[in-house]
Amino acid sequence: MSDHHIELTINGRRHVADVEGRMTLADMLRDDAGYTGVHLGCEHGVCGACTVIVDGRAVRSCLMLAAQADGAEVTTVEGLAEPDGTLHPVQQAMREEHALQCGFCTPGVVMTLAALTGGNEKPTEEALLGALSGHICRCTGYQGIRRAAKRLAAGTAGAAA
């Protein structure tokens, strides 16, 4: 088994690790770096719970190897809110729309929405809902998740915060 020395940035902090070639980015983030907000719902790329942002793009961390993240900038759900605790607009919209119950799928949903709404271009409602169709939530029936996505597309999220 090959070992790899990697250096990356996680939530703005430098992280150095020696990982086995087969270790997934998800397991490295959870077990080595302690970001347990990265959730594993299927470990085969379907449920979306493990989504993190790697170099600006939403990525399923169960399908990416830790070694592939060498030199990358990674954001997990722990890295979104302001240091003073102020929620990110996506988190705020999800909270106000009651978009979660057990909260297990939540970090993945938040990261996909954050990746898509984080740039300069404003995504359409269709684009956000299309991306969300790759996330499985077993609790909510998606009602609040859909409303949160609509608010984010309309640019009204966070207004009440």
Next chain:
Amino acid sequence: MNAEASGINAARYIGERVLRKEDPRLLTGRGQFVDDISLPGMLHCAFARSMIARGRILSIDTAAARDVPGVHAVYTAEDLAKVSFTMHTFFMVPTSVKTPTLAEDHVAYVGEPLALVIADSRYIAEDAASLIEVEYEEEEPVVTLADAKSGPPVHPELENNIAGQMGDEDVDDELEAALNGAAHCMTQRVIHQRVSQSPMETRGVLATRDGPEELTLYITCQSPHAVARWVSLALGLPQAAIRVIAKDVGGAFGLKNHPWKEESSVIIAAMLFGRPLKWIEDRYENLTTANPAREQDITLRIAFDGEGRLVASHSEYDLNNGAYPQAVDEGMAAQMFLWSAYKLPAYGFLTRGWYTNTTGLAAYRGPWAMETLVRETALDKAARAMGIDPVELRRRNLVSLADQPTTSVLGLPLEDITPAECLEKLVGNFDVAAFRKEQAEARGQGRYLGLGIAAYIEPTASAGTMGVMTGELAQVRIEPTGKVTATMSTHSQGHGTATTMAQVIADRLGVPYEDVTVFEGDNSRGGFGPGAAGSRQGVIAGGAAIRASEMLADKVKALAAHLLNASPDNIVIAEGMIHVEGAPEMSRSLGEIAGIAYGEPDRLPPDLGTGLEIQYRYQPPPMTFTSAAHACVVEVDAETGFVKILRWISSEDCGTVINPAVVEGQISGGLAQAIGMVLLEEMPVDERGNPTAATYKDYLLPAVSDIPEFEFLHANTPSKSIGGMRGVGEGGAIIGPPTLVNAIADALSPFGEIDVLELPLTPSKILGIIEGRDIAGTEARREAPAAATQESAPAAEPAASSEPAAAPAPAAETKIDGDWKMLMKTPMGDQEMTGHFETSGSAVSGYLASPEGNQDFAGTVEGNVVKFDLKVEKPMKITLKYNLTFEGDSVSGKVKLGMLGSAKLSGERI
């Protein structure tokens, strides 16, 4: 209307859509799920599992696995046998068939755990588990319900595969005549697929031994209290020796009521190995080897008079229980509620659970939901056949408020159910006539729209009818700082009890919602509660929290009155401040009063103890009914067979609503699962017993694109319980399936009826209905095993009906007098008893002795047949009618259990 319920007057938080307390943590990655916990010295576990469904284990070779660097131990059943462990059911009694943790000498389903590897990491543990070699002597598996009826017993110690049975094997003559003689008689058969509960967090446990008799478990579960009780019974340790922590749980839906084979194996291994052990199930294991749900087959006959009024009905129901069910389900709950909301004069049934060589059955949101599915789809079919509008047909037959109090055909007392009222509210908000017009126009253009309507009632908040379904405990404190903490017996797997309980407490105590913190999820805090099972927590714990808060408010008022020289009646607590009516200058903060209550005992009135703490355990009425009617509109694409849901309206009466966002969330989640069951989800099992949906690409869960926006109408008829709430956890999953099926059937009606409703209704099945041919191959598959059953049926017959019906041969030889050891098979499990009989001419008397006590009886003897009646109070008031035949040294017979059908009894002379 509601003398018992505290009037929720001037509610400040009850009924409000307040933001959830749980969310800031969960949205920022600060949840604490079982896999998020790590302990020093912790090792990881993986299982080697059976590759076959049935056979003897000849050998298990673990040598190669032990040799893998990083592996610490490999345990098989022989190793685990050093710790005595008895698997129990959901009802906290030992399983009725011996259920091993790791398989002992034979395997009974594909995926049954055989060996447990302990290693440095999950990666290494799984590597090593794959190196374990098992040699089997394979046997023919019993996989389907048809196999179970004709095949050899899954458990060789039993005479057949019947896990549980209620009702009558022969249809009552009068009932048969009523069915045949009615103006209309129709039959509906529903075949429900096997499904996976699929909580997004799989099963998992971290077990660690603390001290000689102590065990700490972090486990994803539905109640840490229930897990502690279950594990203490399994191990024979005091319950206090088991600490169970489950702060956040990623959904459960019936799968996580208590540990099963895997979690139990890890617990025993942790005791043997002496280091903390963690097992986190992967999704492949969860789909293929975690206890699944449903897989049922029911045939319902219904007869109507010329006016469309119900005359009689009969059903035959079979449920696949797998090899080791978490509790035997013979389907009695479904029978009990099948016609409970309708005016039906006569009903009979036969309901049976069957053992097969598949993974054992577990619960899933509304385990009895088949009753609503078969009834409501049958009513729509009947409405079409009789040319009566489906809403009108229900109007004629539903029990309305004006009909109550009344009792259902199986004797269930009904006082305040409102399905008829929910239906009226629903159609008052949906223009059926306008839809019919739109539907007709659309059909003209080759578009197929359909409207589905369904109504139901649901038993919620059950307490006291079964030993494990208890009341709930609220412990509420005003801390010396004036902030409020509550420790509740509840547990949330997404239910939001930390929010709803805080709302109730803030409301009744008169403090800001922000000032209340609720603790749960740890059995070392708070009293016993069975957790999220049976739509109960909001109702019962809500009632407990209301009463505890009111008692605490009274104590605050008494203290404040004493300190401020006022009358308690003039003290008002609001927003965390204490006011004396008419004297604003005397207002004090709750913190100030609390500081005195704890720290200055000299200033308290003599009879008032120090501190501000109250606990109250609420025992609600035995059952509280929730009612609902739903409507759904679909469009079926006749080219592709795809179903698009255009609209869905829920009209639900769940009494007092604590938080509409939470209530709607519960209904929506259940409806999404319903839509999954009707259109997408299926866990197929092949003829060798292999579950064949191994990933979420094979097992299709609904995504946001499959689920419409739901619309809600809340009727709020307060219940008889404190606060007036009614349970709402399971309803969506119960009423959702028939609502959607009815809409699809309505859309397809120009093409004909769905003959046998076999779920899921995939596009190929729907195209089959449209084109009138068996495109999906379902009928062909169904016919094959059915034919096999018929052929082999005679062979199975004697086993099933050998004893009681046959006229007893006069057996003057048989001596009845004396003591007999007897076993009665009831839905609640096997009941052992000793019978003492003394005959005198044609009279017999004696007693039945069981661990619960002795009961005297008197009855009649005719030849070697003894008949007597016994009245019992538990689990409900019924008269048991014994009919026993004595032959030589053995006795056998039937016991009629009133509305519960009948149970078999056998025994021998002592």
